[in-house]
Amino acid sequence: MAYKEIYERSLSDPEGFWMEQAQAIDWDTPPSKALFADRAPLYEWFKDAQVNTCYNAVDRHVENGRGAQAAIIYDSPVTDTKRTITYAELQSQVAAIAGVLASKGIEAGDRVIIYMPMVPEALVAMLACARIGAVHSVVFGGFASHELAVRIDDATPKAIIAGSCGIEPGRVVEYKPLLDGAIEEAGHKPEFCLIFQRNEARASMIEGRDFDWVEAQEGVEPAPCTPVSGDHPAYILYTSGTTGQPKGVVRPTAGHLVALNWTMPNIYNVGPGDVFWAASDVGWVVGHSYICYAPLIHGCTTVVFEGKPVGTPDAGTFWRVISEHGVKSFFTAPTAFRAVKRVDPKGEFIAKYDLSGLDQIFLAGERADPDTIEWMQDKLGKPVIDHWWQTETGFTIAGNPWGIEQMPIKIGSPTVAMPGYDVQILSDDGHPVPDGELGAIAVKLPLPPGTLPTLWNAEGRFRKSYLDTFPGYYETGDAGMKDEDGYLWIMARTDDVINVAGHRLSTGGMEEVLAGHPDVAECAVIGVADQLKGQLPLGFLCLSSGVNRPHEEIVKEVVARVRDKIGPVAAFKLACVVERLPKTRSGKILRATMVNIANGTPYKMPATIDDPAILDEIAEALKELGYPAS
Numbered sequence: 001m002a003y004k005e006i007y008e009r010s011l012s013d014p015e016g017f018w019m020e021q022a023q024a025i026d027w028d029t030p031p032s033k034a035l036f037a038d039r040a041p042l043y044e045w046f047k048d049a050q051v052n053t054c055y056n057a058v059d060r061h062v063e064n065g066r067g068a069q070a071a072i073i074y075d076s077p078v079t080d081t082k083r084t085i086t087y088a089e090l091q092s093q094v095a096a097i098a099g100v101l102a103s104k105g106i107e108a109g110d111r112v113i114i115y116m117p118m119v120p121e122a123l124v125a126m127l128a129c130a131r132i133g134a135v136h137s138v139v140f141g142g143f144a145s146h147e148l149a150v151r152i153d154d155a156t157p158k159a160i161i162a163g164s165c166g167i168e169p170g171r172v173v174e175y176k177p178l179l180d181g182a183i184e185e186a187g188h189k190p191e192f193c194l195i196f197q198r199n200e201a202r203a204s205m206i207e208g209r210d211f212d213w214v215e216a217q218e219g220v221e222p223a224p225c226t227p228v229s230g231d232h233p234a235y236i237l238y239t240s241g242t243t244g245q246p247k248g249v250v251r252p253t254a255g256h257l258v259a260l261n262w263t264m265p266n267i268y269n270v271g272p273g274d275v276f277w278a279a280s281d282v283g284w285v286v287g288h289s290y291i292c293y294a295p296l297i298h299g300c301t302t303v304v305f306e307g308k309p310v311g312t313p314d315a316g317t318f319w320r321v322i323s324e325h326g327v328k329s330f331f332t333a334p335t336a337f338r339a340v341k342r343v344d345p346k347g348e349f350i351a352k353y354d355l356s357g358l359d360q361i362f363l364a365g366e367r368a369d370p371d372t373i374e375w376m377q378d379k380l381g382k383p384v385i386d387h388w389w390q391t392e393t394g395f396t397i398a399g400n401p402w403g404i405e406q407m408p409i410k411i412g413s414p415t416v417a418m419p420g421y422d423v424q425i426l427s428d429d430g431h432p433v434p435d436g437e438l439g440a441i442a443v444k445l446p447l448p449p450g451t452l453p454t455l456w457n458a459e460g461r462f463r464k465s466y467l468d469t470f471p472g473y474y475e476t477g478d479a480g481m482k483d484e485d486g487y488l489w490i491m492a493r494t495d496d497v498i499n500v501a502g503h504r505l506s507t508g509g510m511e512e513v514l515a516g517h518p519d520v521a522e523c524a525v526i527g528v529a530d531q532l533k534g535q536l537p538l539g540f541l542c543l544s545s546g547v548n549r550p551h552e553e554i555v556k557e558v559v560a561r562v563r564d565k566i567g568p569v570a571a572f573k574l575a576c577v578v579e580r581l582p583k584t585r586s587g588k589i590l591r592a593t594m595v596n597i598a599n600g601t602p603y604k605m606p607a608t609i610d611d612p613a614i615l616d617e618i619a620e621a622l623k624e625l626g627y628p629a630s
């Protein structure tokens, strides 16, 4: 069947379509039906099934003869390590850690926070939780103590599993002091921590609370897989919203299994035994879906890469890993290729490696700019496929169904809606707009299996953030359009979320941190265009009256404050002091206008502006920071 037929069937007969896909999963009790709509507009899939994610990702492959196949290839240029873990080895490692967790009282439904670098043990920890029905919440290593504390208080984990350190180019990031600080700051306290010690920086342990990953396994029985119900949360993953309080996206177990398994052959064009590599981090949704779960559920080999696209040691790292490990499908964020292109514009490193086994490359996480795609196509001679999705959905909303039908690539568009997603472009009043016109991108409910059924402990916020604006639809938070061929074009966020090097960050969250500085009376953070990272945050500070310290000092302090509170990943390095912020007469800060001034894009003077002269002051301040960039 071609794409159109499959897509139309998924919308006209979702029950039949998804029950068929569900046959690829090994159920303890199969679902009696796919969709449960009794709580609409809150929908659930495969709710009455019993199933275990770890069994489907690991054990069944061992039982089906894949025990000796590589499940994980770990390639770490920053520690000069390469290691292969077979499915059989993965099974025993995961069962052992699951046994440790169970022996210390972790039961199905208990939360476990995972704060680990890109090592195979991060996947082992995730799968060990899944094995016993515990709900993991992985926190990205680039977040600081405070962000970890916020997540500890929201998820209330019984345990935390952490690495002793991560390795960033030029420095070792010790995780343990960050973890200890977070536990001290948080109101909720975990019962115990399991620490994976790395030689680059060994953690000092707190007697009675912290246990060593290796020692804790001694004398402990491996744990079997515990079946859970289809709607059981597989994990919680926090993502940025408009405020500093992140949203805890809940991933439902059964839909996650069915949807991810479907994507591997149909979108990523790989089958069992193929090597698949997503160069991201387990702290992001790409890492959850495509470093850990989907490749393993489908019986592929996944690559865990601990390094950067450039500088570890050079801009040829991607190509070395692809050729050395026989990667068939490669997935990363456009920013990674922009980094490579900047260092190796002629693609000289590419020519040094045999990339004949690589069939295609996938991009997501941010807008794929045409320059980068064209450079990749030209230098690699491989299809470069953009696709659009979000933490909330866990898999592609719009993509090119490469394993079904290779649709013509239109550079700048992630192609078409994937099965189960009835994507529509709506006007402010919620009506579909004609093709070619800009609007809010929404998806008619129900969303397909695997997408978020709610936010952790925050159903009201879930409804308000996603369901209330356009009744009957899920609001994606992105704006864009559909063309006459049904291709989607994703243009911008409709909220205060920015995208920095493929990382989703909240300007509202940064404003909360700036506002906490004693000398700052008012502030605004905007995302300005950046050649490498896509966007960078830039802060405007209005000082409290009577403050006459040097502005550079205050700027330095707020930069340090964001790094300390949110983490280095915020990449907040630009700020300036201004007298006033431009506002509407009703007091709303005109952030979009400031973005236009910073980017040098033409804009219309907002009709409701209170004092247009302030825009000149903003332009002056931006000029001193070098914006618009030439």
Ligand code: COA
Residues within 6 Å of the ligand: 140, 141, 142, 143, 166, 168, 169, 173, 279, 280, 281, 284, 286, 308, 309, 310, 332, 333, 335, 336, 339, 364, 365, 500, 501, 502, 503, 532, 567, 568, 569, 570, 571
């Ligand atoms: N632990 C601790 N610190 C981290 C970290 C981690 N896991 N990840 C990043 N950081 C730090 C970086 O060291 C950097 O610190 P610095 O300000 O001292 O230099 C800061 O956070 C910003 O990191 P990043 O935005 O990643 O910038 P970079 O300059 O280190 O690298 C790229 C730029 C483009 C090479 C890098 O962002 C990249 O590889 N991106 C791939 C995209 C990706 O993985 N996206 C995820 C979704 S698909």
Ligand code: AMP
Residues within 6 Å of the ligand: 239, 285, 363, 364, 365, 366, 367, 368, 386, 387, 388, 389, 390, 391, 392, 414, 476, 477, 478, 490, 492, 493, 499, 502, 503, 504
């Ligand atoms: P995250 O939840 O971190 O994956 O970020 C999701 C957001 O990143 C989306 O809502 C978009 O704003 C942006 N995004 C992701 N993929 C793409 C893409 N292919 N094109 C444009 N924007 C994208």
